[in-house]
Amino acid sequence: STNTIFKVDIVVIGAGQAGLSSAYHLGRLGLAVGRQFLVLDRNPTPGGAWQHRWPSLTLSTVNRLHDLPGMQFSEAVDTSSGEARASVAVPEYFAAYERKFELPVYRPVTVKVVCERSGRLRIETDREMFSARGIINATGTWETPVIPDYPGAAQFTGRQLHSHDYRTPDEFAGQHVIVVGGGISALQHLDEISKVAGTTWVTRHEPRFRDTPFVQEDGRAAVAMVEDRVRRGLVPGSVVSVTGIPLTPALRAARERGVLKRLPMFSEITEDGVLWPDGSMQKADVILWATGFRSSLDHLAPLQLREDNGGIVMTGRLATEVKKDPRIHLVGYGPSASTIGANRAGGAAARELAAHLGLI
Ligand code: FAD
Numbered sequence: 001s002t003n004t005i006f007k008v009d010i011v012v013i014g015a016g017q018a019g020l021s022s023a024y025h026l027g028r029l030g031l032a033v034g035r036q037f038l039v040l041d042r043n044p045t046p047g048g049a050w051q052h053r054w055p056s057l058t059l060s061t062v063n064r065l066h067d068l069p070g071m072q073f074s075e076a077v078d079t080s081s082g083e084a085r086a087s088v089a090v091p092e093y094f095a096a097y098e099r100k101f102e103l104p105v106y107r108p109v110t111v112k113v114v115c116e117r118s119g120r121l122r123i124e125t126d127r128e129m130f131s132a133r134g135i136i137n138a139t140g141t142w143e144t145p146v147i148p149d150y151p152g153a154a155q156f157t158g159r160q161l162h163s164h165d166y167r168t169p170d171e172f173a174g175q176h177v178i179v180v181g182g183g184i185s186a187l188q189h190l191d192e193i194s195k196v197a198g199t200t201w202v203t204r205h206e207p208r209f210r211d212t213p214f215v216q217e218d219g220r221a222a223v224a225m226v227e228d229r230v231r232r233g234l235v236p237g238s239v240v241s242v243t244g245i246p247l248t249p250a251l252r253a254a255r256e257r258g259v260l261k262r263l264p265m266f267s268e269i270t271e272d273g274v275l276w277p278d279g280s281m282q283k284a285d286v287i288l289w290a291t292g293f294r295s296s297l298d299h300l301a302p303l304q305l306r307e308d309n310g311g312i313v314m315t316g317r318l319a320t321e322v323k324k325d326p327r328i329h330l331v332g333y334g335p336s337a338s339t340i341g342a343n344r345a346g347g348a349a350a351r352e353l354a355a356h357l358g359l360i
Contacts, residue, residue: 004128008038009359011123011132013114013299015041015105016048017068017339018332019138020094021346023103024069029350029360033104036359040125041107042143046098047091049142054166056192057086061250063184063214065090066340069347071097111139115302121327134327134353137300138346141293141337148291152269158285163189164293172197172286178274180265181290182207183238184245187260189290191250194259200282202263202274209251210244218243219340227335233313233323236334238292295333303328318348326356 010026012019019039026037043051059065060082067073076096077089098105110126114135123130145164153160163185169192179190182203193199222243226236245251254260266274266282273283297305297312305312305322312330313323319335322328329349336345354360 005122006128006130008035008130008132009357010037010134010136010353011121011130012037012039012136012138013111013123014048014138014140014332015039015043015046015094015098015103015107016050016138016140016332016342017066018140018336018342018346019048019136020068020097020103021343022136022138022329022331022350023105023346024097024101025347025350026354027101027103029354031354031359033102037104038130039103039105040109040111040123040130041105042110044108045091046095046105047087048094049140050090050094051087052142052164053085053087054163055085055087055168057188058082059084059086059089061188062086064339066338066343068093068097069343071100111299113302114300133357134329136329136331136346136349136353137297137333138331138342139296139299140332141295144294144296144298145289146292146294147289150266150269152275155271156269156287157271158287160287160289163288163290166288166290169193169196175285176200176283177286177288178202178282178284179288179290181292182245182262183290183292185292186290187245187251187254189288190259191254193288194254194257199259200263200284201259201261202265204265207262208244209247211247214243214246223335223338223341226337227319230311230314230319230334233307233311234309235311236295236337295330295337297330297333300328316348316352318345320345320349321352327353329353 012022023039031037073093076093113124115122121132145162173196176198177193178200179186180202267277268275273281275281315321315323320329320331331345331349332342336342
């Protein structure tokens with residue numbers, strides 16, 4: 001019932017890679033399930049945002065997925081072919097993981113608002129109400145797709161969609177699709193769609209491709225840059241802008257088909273296409289916005305964690321602790337917005353928050 005308030009020391013919000021890693025580490029520190037910590041997740045089933053990824057994203061086309069701490073992916077899922085859908089295989093793995101470590105995940109529960117109440121944090125949801133001494137927020141980015149504003153967008157009579165709602169290229173067979181964005185998602189969309197439809201590719205900046213494979217050093221440098229930004233309270237920024245896009249065999253083939261000819265951003269959207277400042281235009285049936293995501297943090301708004309520029313000043317060993325309020329950790333945010341980063345951040349956040357609250 002909504003009258004009951006469940007009191008617990010730590011609430012983890014979100015059960016993706018970041019939330020599960022945090023919960024695993026809280027358990028390892030000896031905190032009692034249910035009384036000292038629990039996890040709230042909005043999704044109906046295990047898998048975090050992975051259960052919503054487009055079907056053509058397979059284990060061989062994702063960048064690289066790191067195992068959660070304490071259990072290998074291959075223990076739960078047959079990965080031999082590589083062709084398994086990420087949207088099926090990752091949820092299977094997460095489900096097995098939650099069972100193996102008996103993680104206390106309650107779902108579906110949507111956290112609406114977190115606010116201050118008598119020295120504790122009150123967590124209002126679409127179901128019960130919770131009261132905690134600290135929270136580890138691990139809500140990811142999937143539910144906050146970003147579509148930039150362009151004049152004329154409302155008069156476009158074709159279809160506009162974000163990567164968030166992209167399913168398969170077949171939907172666009174025989175049409176003309178404008179793909180907007182310079183990240184890995186945009187390139188995967190272009191590669192697939194260009195096999196069944198006409199495409200135009202536009203990006204704000206000249207994309208940087210790299211011929212050499214991505215090595216650990218690059219990853220470290222990119223993460224260090226984002227970590228430096230959040231420690232200074234800036235909005236995290238995108239990692240691809242630092243690392244460049246590795247030219248996979250699929251992308252090389254797309255380049256040979258002439259698909260990777262990039263145009264600068266259009267300045268206006270018309271009824272049936274887009275217009276550039278020099279007056280040139282392109283007709284289109286579809287505009288596909290592969291323009292990224294922002295951290296889903298709206299439920300934390302009452303806590304006023306943000307600076308005027310929209311950033312949050314982060315501190316702690318892996319920059320997971322909110323400097324203004326050490327009862328709150330953000331994992332999967334900024335430098336830890338990757339499967340490997342989320343793993344490590346979960347460990348750091350669990351230990352630091354438990355220590356701050358005197359639980360270990
Ligand atoms: P999520 O998996 O998004 O989990 C967040 C959970 O919190 C969800 O279950 C959500 O329902 C829940 N939630 C959100 N808001 C609330 C709320 N208010 N109340 C309750 N619950 C809530 N990273 C890699 O390392 N390798 C890759 O190959 C890779 N590929 C990617 C491909 C795509 C298309 C995208 C978009 C991202 C990719 N990433 C990849 C980045 C990836 O998002 C992260 O690595 C990681 O999976 C994110 O985990 P998370 O736990 O932070 O978030």
